[in-house]
Amino acid sequence: MASELHTWIEVAAFMGGGIAMGFGAIGAAMGEGHTAASANAVMMRNPAIKGDIFKTMLVGQAVAESASIFALVIAILLLFTRFHEVSYMPVAALLGAGISMGFGAIGSGIGSGFPSATACEGIARQPEATQKVTTVMLAGQAVAQTPAILALLISIILIFKEFPASDTILFAPAAALIASGLCMGIGAIGPGIGEGIAASGGVTWVARNQENAGQIIRLMLVGMAVSESTAIYSLVVSLLLIFVV
Amino acid sequence: MEELGHVYQLLVPVGGYTMTFNLNVIIMTWIVIALLLLFGYATARKRNRIPGPMQVVGELFVSQLYGLTEDALDKELARKYAPLICALFMFLVLCNWLGIIPRLEEPTKDLNTPLSLGLMGFFISHYLGIKTKGFKGYIKEYFEPIFFMMPLNVIGELAKVISISFRLFGNIMGGSIIILVVSYLTYSVLLPPFLNMFFGLFVGTIQAFVFTMLTIVYISVQVK
Numbered sequence: 001m002a003s004e005l006h007t008w009i010e011v012a013a014f015m016g017g018g019i020a021m022g023f024g025a026i027g028a029a030m031g032e033g034h035t036a037a038s039a040n041a042v043m044m045r046n047p048a049i050k051g052d053i054f055k056t057m058l059v060g061q062a063v064a065e066s067a068s069i070f071a072l073v074i075a076i077l078l079l080f081t082r083f084h085e086v087s088y089m090p091v092a093a094l095l096g097a098g099i100s101m102g103f104g105a106i107g108s109g110i111g112s113g114f115p116s117a118t119a120c121e122g123i124a125r126q127p128e129a130t131q132k133v134t135t136v137m138l139a140g141q142a143v144a145q146t147p148a149i150l151a152l153l154i155s156i157i158l159i160f161k162e163f164p165a166s167d168t169i170l171f172a173p174a175a176a177l178i179a180s181g182l183c184m185g186i187g188a189i190g191p192g193i194g195e196g197i198a199a200s201g202g203v204t205w206v207a208r209n210q211e212n213a214g215q216i217i218r219l220m221l222v223g224m225a226v227s228e229s230t231a232i233y234s235l236v237v238s239l240l241l242i243f244v245v
Numbered sequence: 246m247e248e249l250g251h252v253y254q255l256l257v258p259v260g261g262y263t264m265t266f267n268l269n270v271i272i273m274t275w276i277v278i279a280l281l282l283l284f285g286y287a288t289a290r291k292r293n294r295i296p297g298p299m300q301v302v303g304e305l306f307v308s309q310l311y312g313l314t315e316d317a318l319d320k321e322l323a324r325k326y327a328p329l330i331c332a333l334f335m336f337l338v339l340c341n342w343l344g345i346i347p348r349l350e351e352p353t354k355d356l357n358t359p360l361s362l363g364l365m366g367f368f369i370s371h372y373l374g375i376k377t378k379g380f381k382g383y384i385k386e387y388f389e390p391i392f393f394m395m396p397l398n399v400i401g402e403l404a405k406v407i408s409i410s411f412r413l414f415g416n417i418m419g420g421s422i423i424i425l426v427v428s429y430l431t432y433s434v435l436l437p438p439f440l441n442m443f444f445g446l447f448v449g450t451i452q453a454f455v456f457t458m459l460t461i462v463y464i465s466v467q468v469k
Contacts, residue, residue: 217317
């Protein structure tokens, strides 16, 4: 029994790691590509400040990448951690962790590409606003990553949760663990993209109207918080699935 | 790959419970504090109207962060909280840079550091929220738009703490994992210094700035 259990847990960990990194790479790559395309386009519009545009593009891409860095953390944890082999529950938990982080990184990756793309445009239009635009871009991108971070939280809970020892396979609780991964992972796609759109709107208008930056940022954050609420519903349901059901 | 997730711990039994201290993190944090004190001493030692090189660096730091705080909060609050913001940023930057020195580790790689700093920001912003809006106005905000949204609003506030601290933790941890794996694969030849530069200096600075910026923004959302 022990060796069979060991095999099952390893299978789940490897599958989870593959899913986490495989899906987790999608979003950030798309977002970064979007940023680069916009930087290329506006470089032609205002070649005089190509250095600033290049810097903004790089900073934006580096921040947009963190969604897939989270996926990498989970993938490496799944591949190299030694898990307690006392019951069959970790099999489901590790798969769920991979699914949660893999899908959860898609939305935030795509979403945090939008503000950096519009930041490049804004800087090309209005070079004096560079500092303010960069600040708003960073804040917007960071908040747009919240859904991915919630997915990271669920993954870490699933990986390090301890289960009572048993020899039998309980299907319903195991399904609940996988479902919690699915719930948080898929639930994080929409809010990630939506918050990215909100942040990109904020960046555009800060670039056009620097004087009212404070008001714009506050409205942007409130809007983002509202669109984030759906990710929070997913978080609540996932936590219920893990700890209550 | 064995050192992954290895932590030196000091276990202190207190009445039936065991207190766990992560020695590595504590030592690294003290190194950061000592470096910051040295930096402060060096910048403020010979203050002059015509500043020396160290004083210029210090003034640059302080004036930039002061401006940032003043943009988000009003003048009075900025006077009060800009020193905190400056200290937070300098501490985080130095923490994230520490990993580029061999044998030293980033204190922010351990979840305890970002989480406690995130909680600090959370308590400060809510304290200020209660102070400016009054207790009634503060509580009333949780029942908007409809009263039964209250639990979700509370979770939303807690999610802010989680997101701010896990963002820093995940990025720094991810960077160090990538450096570890690549060093292992290439036998530490050629590539790791560039990765150190990217993840240690570049991403470290950006993430420290993002953490500081979000702390200011959370305070300003509560105050206005």
